[in-house]
Amino acid sequence: ATIALVERKEASQEALRATQTTEFLVRLFELADPGQRAATELTAKQVLDRGAQQLSGQLDQQPQVRSALLQTIGSVYMNLGLYDEAAPLLDESLQLRQTNKATTNDVVDSLNTLGKLHYYRGDYDISADFYRRAVSMLEQGRQLNTALHATTLNHQGESAATFGNYEEAIELHRRALVIRRKLFGENDAATGTSIQNLAGAQRRNGSLDEAELLYRQALSIHESVYGPDHPEVAVALSNLGLLMTDLERYPEAEPLLERALLIRRNVHGNQHPHTGNSLHNLSALLFRQGNYERAEPVFEESLALHIELFDEDHDAVAYGRNNLATLLLKTDRPVEAQDMYRKSLQSLRKRLGDEHPNTALIQGNFARAALANGAMDIALKNAAAAVRVLEEALPADHWRLAVIRGVHGAALMSKEHYRDAETELTASWNVLRDSHGMQAENTRQVASSLSELYRLTGNTEQQLRFDAERRPDGAAP
Numbered sequence: 001a002t003i004a005l006v007e008r009k010e011a012s013q014e015a016l017r018a019t020q021t022t023e024f025l026v027r028l029f030e031l032a033d034p035g036q037r038a039a040t041e042l043t044a045k046q047v048l049d050r051g052a053q054q055l056s057g058q059l060d061q062q063p064q065v066r067s068a069l070l071q072t073i074g075s076v077y078m079n080l081g082l083y084d085e086a087a088p089l090l091d092e093s094l095q096l097r098q099t100n101k102a103t104t105n106d107v108v109d110s111l112n113t114l115g116k117l118h119y120y121r122g123d124y125d126i127s128a129d130f131y132r133r134a135v136s137m138l139e140q141g142r143q144l145n146t147a148l149h150a151t152t153l154n155h156q157g158e159s160a161a162t163f164g165n166y167e168e169a170i171e172l173h174r175r176a177l178v179i180r181r182k183l184f185g186e187n188d189a190a191t192g193t194s195i196q197n198l199a200g201a202q203r204r205n206g207s208l209d210e211a212e213l214l215y216r217q218a219l220s221i222h223e224s225v226y227g228p229d230h231p232e233v234a235v236a237l238s239n240l241g242l243l244m245t246d247l248e249r250y251p252e253a254e255p256l257l258e259r260a261l262l263i264r265r266n267v268h269g270n271q272h273p274h275t276g277n278s279l280h281n282l283s284a285l286l287f288r289q290g291n292y293e294r295a296e297p298v299f300e301e302s303l304a305l306h307i308e309l310f311d312e313d314h315d316a317v318a319y320g321r322n323n324l325a326t327l328l329l330k331t332d333r334p335v336e337a338q339d340m341y342r343k344s345l346q347s348l349r350k351r352l353g354d355e356h357p358n359t360a361l362i363q364g365n366f367a368r369a370a371l372a373n374g375a376m377d378i379a380l381k382n383a384a385a386a387v388r389v390l391e392e393a394l395p396a397d398h399w400r401l402a403v404i405r406g407v408h409g410a411a412l413m414s415k416e417h418y419r420d421a422e423t424e425l426t427a428s429w430n431v432l433r434d435s436h437g438m439q440a441e442n443t444r445q446v447a448s449s450l451s452e453l454y455r456l457t458g459n460t461e462q463q464l465r466f467d468a469e470r471r472p473d474g475a476a477p
Contacts, residue, residue, distance in 0.1 A: 048073055048076055048077055048080075048082075048085070049085075052073055052085075052089065063096045063099075063100040064096075064097075064100065064102060064106075066096060067092075067093045067094075067096035067097050067100070067102065067106070067110075068093075068106075070089045070090070070092050070093035070096070071089075071090065071093040071109070071110060071113065073089055074086045074087075074089030074090035074093060074113070075090070075113055077089065078090070078113070078116070078117050078120065080268075080272070081120075081268070081271075081272045081273045081274070081309065083117060083120060083121050086117055087117060090110065090113055090114050090117060091114070093110050094107070094110035094111065094114060097110055104137055104138070104141040104143060105143075105148055107137060108134045108137050108138060108148055108152065109148070111130045111131070111133050111134040111137070112130070112131070112134050112151060112152055112155055114130045115127045115128075115129075115130030115131045115134065115155055115159070116155065118130065119155075119158065119159065119162070120273070121310070121314075122310065122314045122315050122316070122351060124159065124162050124163065124351070124352070127159055128156075128159045128163070131152060131155045131156045131159055132156075134152045134155075135152050135153075135156060138152060145179050145182075146179075146183075147179075147180075147183055147184075147190070149179060150175075150176040150179040150180045150183070150190070150194070151176075151190075153172050153173075153175050153176040153179070154172070154173065154176045154193065154194060154197055156172050157169045157170075157172035157173040157176065157197055157198075157201060158197060160172060161200065161201050161204055163352075163356065164352075164356050164357040164358070164393045166201055166204050166205035166393075166394075167205065169201040169204075170198065170201045170202060170205065173194060173197045173198035173201055174198060176194045176197075177191065177194035177195060177198055180194050186221075187221055187224060187225070188221070188225070189221070189222065189225045189226065189232065191221065192217075192218045192221030192222045192225065192232075192236075193218070193232075195214050195217050195218040195221065196214070196215065196218035196222075196235070196236055196239060198214055199211045199212075199213075199214030199215045199218060199239065199243075200239060202214065203215075203239075203242075203243055203246070205394070205395065205398070206394060206395050206397065206398035206399060206400070206435075208243065208246065208247060208399075208435065211243055212240075212243055212247075215236070215239050215240040215243055216240065218236050218239075219233070219236040219237065219240055222235075222236045223236075229263055229266070229267075230263070230267075231263065231264065231267050231268070231274070233263065234259075234260040234263040234264050234267070234274070234278070235260075237256045237257070237259050237260035237263070238256070238257065238260040238277070238278060238281055240256050241253045241254075241256030241257035241260060241281060241285070242257075242281055244256065245257075245281075245284060245285050245288055246399075247436065248288065248436060248437075248440045248441065250285060250288065250289050253285050254285060254289075257278065257281050257282045257285055258282065260278050260281070261275070261278035261279065261281075261282055264278050270305075271305065271308075271309070272309075273306070273309055273310075273316070275305070276302050276305040276306050276309065276316065277302075277316070279298055279301055279302035279305065280299075280302040280303075280306075280316075280319070280320055280323065282298060283295050283298035283299040283301075283302055283323065284323055286298060287299070287323065287326065287327050287330070288441075292327060292330065292331055295327055296324075296327055296331075299320065299323055299324045299327060300324065302320055303317065303320035303321065303324060306320055312347070313346075313347040313350050313351060314347070314351075315347070315348060315351050315352070315358075317347060318343075318344045318345075318347035318348045318351070318362070319344070321340050321341075321343050321344040321347075322340075322341065322344040322362050322365060324340055325337045325338075325340035325341040325344065325365065325369065326365065328340060329368065329369050329372060334369055334372035334373045335373060337369045337372070338366065338369035338370055338372075338373055338375075341362065341365050341366040341369050342366060344362050344366075345359070345362050345363055345366050348362055354385075354389070355389055355392075355393075356389075356393075357389060357390055357393040357394060357400075359389070360385070360386040360387075360389035360390050360393070360404070361386070361390070361400060361404065363382050363383075363385060363386040363389075364382070364383055364386035364387070364390075364403070364404035364407050364408075365407075366382055367379045367380075367381075367382035367383035367386065367407050367408075367411060368383075368407045368410075370382065371383075371407070371410060371411055371414060376411065376414045376415055377415075379407075379411040379414065380408075380411040380412065380414070380415055383404065383407045383408035383411045384408060384411075386404050386407075386408070387401070387404055387405060387408045387424075390404055397431050397434070397435070398431075399431060399432060399435040399436060399442070401431075402427070402428045402431035402432050402435070402442075402446075403428070403432070403442050405424045405425075405427055405428035405431075406424070406425060406428040406429075406432075406442070406445060406446040406449060408424050409421045409422075409423075409424030409425035409428060409446070409449060409453075410425070410449045412424060413425075413449065413452065413453050413456070418453060418456065418457050421453055422450075422453060425446055425449050425450050425453060426450070428446045429443065429446045429447060429450060432446060438469060443469075444469070444470045445470075447466045447469040447470035448466070448470040450462070450466040450469075451463050451466035451467040451469075451470055454466065
C-alpha cells in the first residue's frame with residue numbers, strides 16, 4: 001500500500017508539473033495586448049527571448065517546473081543555432097535538477113543536452129565529460145537497455161568518432177541500435193538515427209560499401225517517418241551525398257546535397273550552422289567536379305558564415321579553410337594555399353591535438369602545398385608526421401591514409417629517396433585503385449607520381465605503364 005501511495009503521489013506531481021509547464025509555454029504565444037502584432041509575425045527567437053525574460057525570478061519555489069522550462073527553452077535555442085543563449089539556461093536547469101533531487105532521467109537528459117551543446121560548439125572534451133557522467137548515472141541506477149540509455153550511447157559514439165576512435169564509435173552505435181530495434185522496431189525515427197550514425201562511423205573507418213547500405217536505409221526510414229522536407233531528412237541526404245562525393249559518384253551526390261541545402265534554407269534560414277554545413281558540402285562537391293568558378297564563392301560564403309557564428313578556431317572554420325586552400329592549390333595559387341592550410345592546421349591542433357586523424361589529414365594537405373612551393377624539407381617533415389598518426393588511427397587499407405601516403409611518396413621523391421618513395425607510392429596506388437577505381441582523380445594523381453618516379457630512375461617500362469594509368473581514359477597517347 002505504501003509503495004502504491006508513493007507511486008500515485010509521484011504521478012500526481014509529474015502531471016501537475018507537466019500542466020504548469022504547458023501553461024507557461026502556451027502563454028508565450030498569447031498576445032500581451034490587442035494592439036500587439038500577430039503572434040505569427042514573431043520570430044522564434046523573439047518568442048524564446050520573451051520566455052526567458054518571463055522566467056527570470058519566477059517559479060523559484062517550484063524548481064522542478066522551472067528546470068523543465070529552462071531545459072525546453074534552452075534546447076530550442078540550441079536547435080536554432082543560438083548556442084550562447086542556450087548555455088546559461090541549460091546550465092541552470094542541470095543545477096536545479098541536481099540540487100533538488102530530480103529523477104535520474106531528468107538529470108541524464110540535462111547532461112546529454114549540455115553534451116550536445118558543447119559538441120556543436122566544438123568543445124569536445126567538455127562534451128565527452130557530460131556524456132560520461134550521463135552513462136555513469138544510468139549504470140548506477142541500473143537503468144540500462146532503455147531508450148535514454150540508447151540515446152546516451154549514441155551521443156558517446158558521436159564523441160568517440162570525433163576523437164578518431166572509430167572502432168569504439170562503431171561498437172557504441174551498434175549497442176544503441178540493438179536497444180532501439182528491440183524497443184521501437186525497424187521503421188522508427190530513433191532506429192533510423194542509430195543506423196545513420198553507425199554508417200557515419202563506418203564511413204570514417206573506411207568501410208564505404210557498408211556505410212552506403214546503412215545510409216540508404218536510414219534515409220528511407222526518415223522519409224517514411226518525417227516526410228520529404230524535415231531537417232532530419234536533410235541530415236540523411238547530406239550524409240549520403242558526402243559518401244557519394246568520397247566515392248567520386250558526383251551525379252548521384254549533387255541532387256542529394258542540393259536538396260539538403262534547400263530543406264535547411266527553408267527550415268533554418270541562411271544564418272544557421274546547419275545551412276553553413278550544407279554550403280560547405282556543396283562547395284566541396286563542386287570543387288571535386290572541377291567546377292572551380294562556382295565552388296570558390298560558395299566556399300567563401302560557407303567560411304564567412306561559420307566565422308560569424310563561431311570563433312576563428314572552431315573546427316567548422318578549420319575545415320572550411322582546408323577546402324578553400326585545396327581549391328587555391330588546384331587553381332595554381334600555392335602560396336595562398338599553404339598559408340590557408342597553415343591557419344587550418346593551427347586551429348585543429350588547438351581543438352583536437354597533434355595526434356588526431358583530422359589534424360593529420362590537414363597536415364598532409366599542408367605538406368602537399370609546401371611541395372608545390374618547392375619547400376621540400378617542410379613537405380617531407382609534415383607528410384611523414386601525418387602518415388605516422390594516420391597509421392595509428394586508421395586501417396591499413398583506408399583510402400584517406402592512402403592519399404597522404406601519396407603525398408609522402410612525392411615528398412620522398414623530391415629529396416631523391418627513390419626506394420622509399422616507390423614503397424609509399426605503390427602502397428597508395430594499390431589502395432586507391434581498389435577503393436576508388438583506376439579513373440578516380442586521387443588514383444590518377446598517384447599514378448602520375450609513379451610515372452615521374454620511374455622516369456627519374458630510368459625504368460621506361462614502368463614509366464609508360466603509369467603514364468597510361470594517369471590519363472582519364474587509361475589509354476596510351
